[in-house]
Amino acid sequence: MSLTPSPAPVSPASPVDVLIRRVDPDVPLPVYAHPGDAGADLVTREAVELAPGERAVLPTGVSIALPDGYAAFVHPRSGLAARCGVALVNAPGTIDAGYRGEIKVIVVNLDPRDSVRFEKYDRIAQLVVQQVEKVRFHEVAELPGSARAEGGFGSTGGHAVVDGSAGGNRYASVVSDREGQ
Template identity: 45%
Template sequence: MSVMVQFQWVEGADQSFGLPCYETAGAAGADLRANLPDGQSVTLEPGARALVPTGLRMAIPAGYEVQIRPRSGLALKHGVTLLNTPGTIDSDYRGPLGVIMVNLGEAPFEVTHGMRIAQMVVAAVVQPGFEVVASLDETARGAGGFGSTGQ
């Protein structure tokens, strides 16, 4: 079964970068690019965050979501990642797609027009029913939480 995500350019966006794309045949995420007004750049000082536009709007099929995830190279080399990760875009959202970037590094980081800033993964969504019960089934782990399974 083929899933199709439809895109529309935001008015004034630079369309020369094309749509998000998979950089390798086995890639799970399609790269998103910064699409900044008038080709400007955004400087993220250490600890700063910014909503970086992609110039895109999209229609995600019902029963799916798009997850926005960091790019590992930006995280490792510069300490730049995304807040609210993974970010979820619901199938009924039709507004502009922006990426919330944060600089956790020690030096200012410049986000340039056309830079690959994030990746998007399309995933199926299940909306289960919810109910209150008198007791839950027992498991070997039980209520063991953070760090309870060892190192």
């Protein structure tokens, strides 16, 4: 007998039709690696080697036409980040509905010692298409109050300092704060 409830079945949303054009006739079209994936894999159409700290703009060989009310976001691949230290400089990159040029990905090698090499058609990023809202901005003299107010970077805590540079044993206080929750 299982004590864990099964998730309720969810009917999948209807796919959004996106027009795509290959800039390189041999480039594979973006595909979802697994059912339920949010991002479709993008590949590079050029081989490149990045030394530590080096960055490059990699062309994907595709351009798209999104419907109005949608945008596409280029996200990093977690495996490249974990294994090679590769990140995207402007993650996520935004592709607006009106953009028709080739999708390009700005990658950087953050590994301090090793170079990383991409071969032609290696997967380099993932493309997530989302519906986006248009807003109207209304200028006011003052904003309504909130619990967070003007608390910015780091104002909600949760980051443990382990080297003691913040004074005392900050890690122990973060752990004990969490235990009380």
